[in-house]
Amino acid sequence: MALITPLLAFLYHLPQVYKWLLKPYxxxxxxxxxxxxxxxxxxxxxxHLNTQREDGxxxxxxxxxxxxxxxxxxxxxxxxxxxITVEQHVGNIILFSKVANVILFFxxxxxxxxxxxxxxxxxxxxxxxxLYMGPEYIKYFxxxxxxxxxxxxxxxxxxxxFFANWSPECQSFASVYADLSLKYNCAGLKFGKVDIGRYGExxxxxxxxxxxxxxxxxxxVLFQGGVEVMRRPQVDKKGRAVSWSFxxxxxxxxxxxxxxxxxxxxxNKTKGDKVGPSQFPPVPEEDESxxxxxxxxxxxxxxxxxx
Numbered sequence: 001m002a003l004i005t006p007l008l009a010f011l012y013h014l015p016q017v018y019k020w021l022l023k024p025y026x027x028x029x030x031x032x033x034x035x036x037x038x039x040x041x042x043x044x045x046x047x048h049l050n051t052q053r054e055d056g057x058x059x060x061x062x063x064x065x066x067x068x069x070x071x072x073x074x075x076x077x078x079x080x081x082x083x084i085t086v087e088q089h090v091g092n093i094i095l096f097s098k099v100a101n102v103i104l105f106f107x108x109x110x111x112x113x114x115x116x117x118x119x120x121x122x123x124x125x126x127x128x129x130x131l132y133m134g135p136e137y138i139k140y141f142x143x144x145x146x147x148x149x150x151x152x153x154x155x156x157x158x159x160x161x162f163f164a165n166w167s168p169e170c171q172s173f174a175s176v177y178a179d180l181s182l183k184y185n186c187a188g189l190k191f192g193k194v195d196i197g198r199y200g201e202x203x204x205x206x207x208x209x210x211x212x213x214x215x216x217x218x219x220x221v222l223f224q225g226g227v228e229v230m231r232r233p234q235v236d237k238k239g240r241a242v243s244w245s246f247x248x249x250x251x252x253x254x255x256x257x258x259x260x261x262x263x264x265x266x267x268n269k270t271k272g273d274k275v276g277p278s279q280f281p282p283v284p285e286e287d288e289s290x291x292x293x294x295x296x297x298x299x300x301x302x303x304x305x306x307x
Contacts, residue, residue, distance in 0.1 A: 023130050026090075028123065033097035035116065036104045040065075049108060065104060072100040088172040091129075131165070132174035137185035139192040143199040149192070151226040157189050157264055158223040159255065162208040164197030167217045173246050177218075180248060184257050188264030207235070215241035222255055230255070 040046055046059035053062045079092045098120055106113030141149060150158055161177055163170040181191040196203035196210045203210045208219045221231040232254055233244040
């Protein structure tokens with residue numbers, strides 16, 4: 001099941017993912033993931049390997065290697081239960097396959113284990129996963145622009161993602177967030193991103209931890225009238241993030257995007273409009289009530305990225 005689920009998801013999304021799968025990073029990762037299998041099964045190479053099989057067949061897995069591979073499948077299955085994109089499914093398989101390869105190579109021959117581990121370290125330091133480069137309507141903030149933009153027009157509702165480029169979860173979520181921006185961006189509802197791995201002051205001000213051990217990446221925060229209304233994941237009294245799945249369905253439901261979009265797209269940003277009481281629907285949250293806003297008519301949707 002650990003391999004069937006991501007395989008079916010991959011086949012379903014194949015027309016959309018073949019481009020990124022054929023990039024050098026993923027091609028090299030796949031070859032490294034099957035390195036031990038190739039060494040153990042290749043005639044001429046496997047004949048010289050050690051084995052614990054009773055029949056002495058060095059070109060087949062022994063019982064301990066089968067145990068390690070079964071344990072790998074169990075871990076991948078557990079991790080993929082929370083995966084929300086094909087990239088995450090494939091990434092989990094590649095990651096834990098490399099870990100299993102390290103163990104198997106060290107068990108087979110310490111020299112081969114050291115060689116494979118060195119290759120993995122070099123690959124990790126020199127190759128980075130390709131970032132999402134598809135269409136989006138997202139404004140990228142810096143430490144000096146985020147506050148000004150949020151306060152610029154109290155009629156505009158902002159959904160801001162706090163992310164870090166090194167975070168695999170943020171990298172996987174990029175395509176989901178971009179799709180949401182294409183569907184829901186309008187005059188009164190806009191999407192933004194800020195890299196808190198780069199801007200530490202933003203991380204402190206908005207209380208989003210950028211620690212590698214943090215479970216707060218990515219974080220989505222809804223601002224109305226320049227004031228935070230809600231965020232996901234929530235943070236408990238001890239500062240720990242409450243587990244939450246960043247699927248498109250969850251975001252639409254929790255942030256009430258459909259109703260918020262219908263109200264927000266009616267805003268007219270013409271000069272001279274006065275700011276009146278908010279017409280935004282109340283966003284469900286424990287400690288917050290609806291914020292200030294204004295009435296108006298809808299302009300045409302933006303035609304280019306707002307970067």
